[in-house]
Amino acid sequence: MIVTVAGYKGGIAKTTTAVHLAAYLQTLAPTLLVDGDANRSASLWASHGGLPFTVVPEAQAMKHARKFENIVIDTGARPSADELRDLVGGCDLLVLPTNPEAMSLDALLQTTEALRPIGGTYRILLTLVPPSPSREGEEARALLEAETLPVMRSSIRQTVAFRHASAQGVPVYALKGQRAAKLAWMDYEKAAKEIVAAAGERT
Template sequence: MIITVAGFKGGVAKTTTAIHLSTYLQRLAPTMLVDGDSNRSASLWASHGGLPFQVVPEAQAMKFSRQYEHIVIDTGARPTADELKDLVGGCDLLVLPTNPEAMSLDALLQTTEALQTLGGTYRILLTLVPPAPSREGEDARALLESEQLPVMRTTIRQAAAFRHASAQGVSVDRVRGSKAGKTVWLDYEAAAREIVAAIGAGA
């Protein structure tokens, strides 16, 4: 199974999503995360040694890929049209995280226009959704659904525990002394299950 995570604006939890999908998949079968982002955010996260799966730079992916059943690719930000075409053709499912901010949604909508031309199979994951009484998440979902876009049922709640996870080099459910971390892990667990089901159903 190959899952590519792509973001078209910074700050949409692209690497966080790649890390946590990999964490879930590793519990099913050996999983490798390919760090294709020039910022090397996933590699930095992994450098603390607390992640349960292998993280390799893009240039080494072919060497190690035969050892793993699942591969998650964390891509560079803002791919060009040609890069987007390659991303779509090289995975079982393209996951597009976006937060509910207007600028992020605008960037996403421009991207989905290109994807519709390419005929790519993808899912949109709403991330960093603020808690009630904010309606940002609900409004963003309504907008995307009105455009008839494939929005995942699961949303990822905003939580400081994700910052702590990155600093400690672990997945959010393993953040020391954080009950909130275990709670928001359930969001990514549900998202991963939804993605696996979509791929199993032919997306």
Template sequence: MIITVAGFKGGVAKTTTSVHLAAYLQRSAPTLLVDGDANRSASLWASHHGLPFAVVPEAQAMKFSRQFEHIVIDTGARPSGDELRDLVGGCDLLILPTNPEAMSLDALLQTTEALQTLGGQYRILLTLVPPSPSREGDEARALLEAEGLPVMKTAIRQTAAFRHASAQGVPVYSVKNSRAAKLAWWDYERAAQEIVAAVGEQA
């Protein structure tokens, strides 16, 4: 299975999503995370040697990919139209994380217009959703669904646990003594289960 994670605005949890999808998939089969972002955020996360899967830069992906059943690709930010076409054609499912802020949603809507002309399978994952009683997440979901876009049922709640996980170089479930970390991992588990099911439906 090849899952590509793409972001069209910074700060939408693209690398966080890539890391945690890879952590979930690793539990069933060997998984490789390909770091295709110039910022090398995934590689920095992995430099503490606390991730349960392999991380390699994009230039080494061909060399190592045959050894893995699952591949998650953390792409560079803001892909062009040609890059977007290549991303769609090169994976089983394209995941588009977005936070519920207006600027992020505007950038996403411009991207989905291009995707609809390209075809290909993609899902939108709402991330960094503020806790209740904020209605930002619900309002963002309603907007995207009104546009007829494929929004995932699961949303990822905003929590400092992800920042701690990145600083420690571990998946969020390894952050000690944190109820928020357990809930954060639960969100990504459910998101990953949705993704696996969506890929299975295409097979």
């Protein structure tokens, strides 16, 4: 299974999503995370040695890919139309994370518009959703559903636990004694199961 995580804008938890999707897939079968982002955020996360899966830069992907059953690709921000076409053609499912802020939603809508002539299977994942009483997450979901876009049922709550996990170089579930970290991992487990089901429909 090949899942690509992409977006037109930074700050939408793209790498966080790629890392935690790979962490979930690793529990099912050997998983490779390909770091295609110029910022090398996934590679930096992995440099501490606490991730349970392999991370390699994009240039080394072909060499390593045959050893793994699952591949997650963390792409650079704002892919061109040609790059987007290649991304769609090279994976079983394209995942588009977005936070509920207006600028991020606008960038997401630009992405989905660019995808219209290309086709392909994709899902939108709401990330960094503020806790109650904020209604940003609900309002963003309603907007996306009104546009008949394939928004996932799962969403990822906003929590400082992800920043702590990145700093320690581990998946969020490895943080000790933090209830927020457990809830954060539950969010990604639900999302990952939904992604696996959607990717399986295409394969």
